[in-house]
Amino acid sequence: MFCEANVSIARHLAGGGVMLGVLAVLGGCQAWSPAPEGLDVERVKKSFVERDCPAGGCATVEVGSLRFPGAPGLSERLRDDLLSMGSGITNGESEAVVSSWEEYAQTFFDEAKAARERVPELPGYQAVFKAEVYDRHAELTTIKLDSYVFTGGAHGMPLTEFMVIDEREKRVVTLDDMLREGQTPAYREALSRAHLRWLEEQQAGADFAESWPLSMNRNVAPFADEWRVRYNAYDIAPYSYGQPELRIPAQALEGIVKPRYLER
Incomplete structure (x- = not known):
């Protein structure tokens, strides 16, 4: 009750x-x-x-x-x-x-x-x-x-x-709706670059990246100037890191994302 x-x-x-x-x-x-x-x-x-x-x-x-x-x-x-x-x-x-x-x-x-x-x-x-x-x-x-x-x-x-x-x-x-046809690999590459920037911000070494490799993520929030990709605890980092959010500049998504979803 x-x-x-x-x-x-x-x-x-x-x-x-x-x-x-x-x-x-x-x-x-x-x-x-x-x-x-x-x-x-x-x-x-x-x-x-x-x-x-x-x-x-x-x-x-x-x-x-x-x-x-x-x-x-x-x-x-x-x-x-x-x-x-x-x-x-x-x-x-x-x-x-x-x-x-x-x-x-x-x-x-x-x-x-x-x-x-x-x-x-x-x-x-x-x-x-x-x-x-x-x-x-x-x-x-x-x-x-x-x-x-x-x-x-x-x-x-x-x-x-x-x-x-x-x-x-x-x-x-969804992410698939927002991406241009055949551009999922290019999105993965943009996500990987954002991950490298995040690792640098965290001052994480090579051992960290090996223990917590990047995984594909479709949980995106399209902002006017950037896309925010949110991971949950334990996805790419220990619990103490919270929920990492990778940020991809909008200009890096040109040609990858449909123009509709890069509008300001």
């Missing part, structure tokens, strides 16, 4: 703020109905606290997300992406697919209770989810999705994903 607090604060993002037009999801995902110009965005806050648990050991789930009243398909896409970021991280065996925060919290609390039965002194499980507008320019809006799940041990696990919305194309786009 759990208790819930739910507060939604509507904010109109027309004019100098974020204005999302008619949007649709790629790949057969659910589309959303056309919305009026100046779509409202609601900030949604949810808080769940485990009941019938020892003092100081109760599990919690905190959500600070976004909702788009005029585009329910986009709201569902964002929620589902956040939910998936909190799945498969716990020590439990359950990987059940959930479709609401209420379901997620109950599953999370069930796993916390089972873990306490094995290790009574286990600290309270914690899950935190956030979504925010990260950037908007040239009718491109990037939403940053963050999660942090703690299930005991030395630390929790943070994750970050970007959702890129092309307002002009009226869809959510």
Whole structure:
């Protein structure tokens, strides 16, 4: 069982703020109905606290997300992406697919209770989810999705994903959508150069690069002057390095990325 607090604060993002037009999801995902110009965005806050648990050991789930009243398909896409970021991280065996925060919290609390039965002194499980507008320019809006799940041990696990919305194309786009045909190898090379710059900034030696080699990453946020490529903990560096972000100057992506996604 759990208790819930739910507060939604509507904010109109027309004019100098974020204005999302008619949007649709790629790949057969659910589309959303056309919305009026100046779509409202609601900030949604949810808080769940485990009941019938020892003092100081109760599990919690905190959500600070976004909702788009005029585009329910986009709201569902964002929620589902956040939910998936909190799945498969716990020590439990359950990987059940959930479709609401209420379901997620109950599953999370069930796993916390089972873990306490094995290790009574286990600290309270914690899950935190956030979504925010990260950037908007040239009718491109990037939403940053963050999660942090703690299930005991030395630390929790943070994750970050970007959702890129092309307002002009009226869809959510991926790296493959933004690259020119056949330019994935060139993107990898640009990413490799950005990685070398990052290694120099970290003053990391050759041993570091051998132990933590670069991997391909499609988690990109297209800014006007650069692309930001976010890695998660342990992807290319130890946990102490956090979530490394490699930056590729926009000019280095000319001829690699479709002109639409290099607009300022």
